[in-house]
Amino acid sequence: MRRVYMDHSATTPVRPEVVEVMLNCLTEKFGNPSSLHYFGRLGRRALDEAREKVANAIGAKPEEIVFTSGGTEADNMAIHGVAMLNQNRGNHIITSAVEHHAVLNTVKALGKQGFTVTILPVDKYGMVSVEDLANAITDKTILITIMHANNEVGTVQPIKEMAALAKAKGVLFHTDAVQSMGKIPVNVDELGVDLLTISGHKIYGPKGVGALYIRKGTRWRQSLFHGGAQERLRRAGTENVPGIVALGKACELAVQELDKEAVRLTGIRDKLIQEVMEKIADVRLTGHPTKRLPNHASFCFEFIEGESMLLSMDMKGIAASSGSACTSGSLEPSHVLLAMGIPHELAHGSIRLTLGRDNTMEDVDYFIENMVPIVERLRAMSPLNPDSEFDFEENCADCKISSSCHL
């Protein structure tokens, strides 16, 4: 069966060039970078080179890069570290309603530990307003954390404007650039951010490795991990050298090929969006129509549910994802779609298609060929249609399965 992978925002295959350098660190350069001997020095050198590559990719200095176990750790570490060290200055943290859970739940946890949290709303495109942010900053604000690009709807936030605002007010700014890295330019000085998160497995590197950029002089300290003096006391634990070296290579390749690949992916994405909107009725594009990642297309299909679509697509070899409750692991649909004002029943019908290096224009044809009958079949089964006039209670608590609806 033909396989079409359109879930690159979930994860990517590791590139052969990356595998090669990674393997070398598993077998040959296996030394512990903290060891004095020859083997240790080989590991140390590999680590240093990788740090330089990651730094170069985002316009940072090598000493500003701290390697982590991935995006989630980097987000936790950034937010918690700033909060702990700046408590004497203030206790207010600002974030947005569409953040990844690694940020949102970290900020919410601090909200239960004496910090005050402002969660900024977004517009119908999932965009945070710079004006809202300006109004939210108080003299107690110590940190703003807003993602560069959204994972579910692809919307790119005005980080440069928001970070400039933060700087003018003396507030630290962190951005989660896990989704934007390798898709659009990510440069810490261009963006003007103090802390920035990236992850390996979204850019054709391995899972289990990421990095946090911490601008020199930023009032941050490691507050979660206790242990050895690795990463200049910023991240204890023997370095994941194979992963880190792979991340370095993946960053290097991502930046080298960014311009060309962005143009190519934009072409495929635009064809995909256009064909879906033309060939399937009652579909809405989610996220910003133009200020979105070049590889990202996301939709809500009316009257049908996301998991049913994913299962049907999988039977045809097409891999995608959905923000429906059934796929979120909770009983609520995606918090991102709800924050954008998309009603629950529509959010349950969301599908995200994220393109990558392996996708072609022919993949779009294959997708459309298969998706049209899938939607038709599921809609024929659905009791919902443009004319359905069910008298449902607005509030889920009143529905017939209320006892189990919000477990």
Added chain:
Amino acid sequence: MYSEKVMDHFENPRNVGEIADADGVGLVGNPTCGDIMKIYLKIDNDVITDIKFKTFGCGAAIATSSMVTEMAKGKTLDEALRLSNQSVAEALDGLPPQKMHCSNLAADALHAAIDNYREKQK
């Protein structure tokens, strides 16, 4: 994550559709929760002679709807009322734990349709 039986009923659902002159119609769920099931019954002499369903929901929601129509067809109303969401799930060789609550409503929809029929008989 789904059993072969669930996938079979999802791929080849039995008794999909509507019955125009149905004797009883049951509707449960809520679009907010992501699952809605509507069951149509044709009843002759207290026996379910025909049954159809329409469902908005995930794979489990569609499979349980399909399964309950197979289980209820030909049964008396009292027998059909003894079918439970649990027995439907068991007939499908089980459902993933998180689906037991949210998407396992097919027997409820069947019971709602029977109630609707009996209500009309009064």
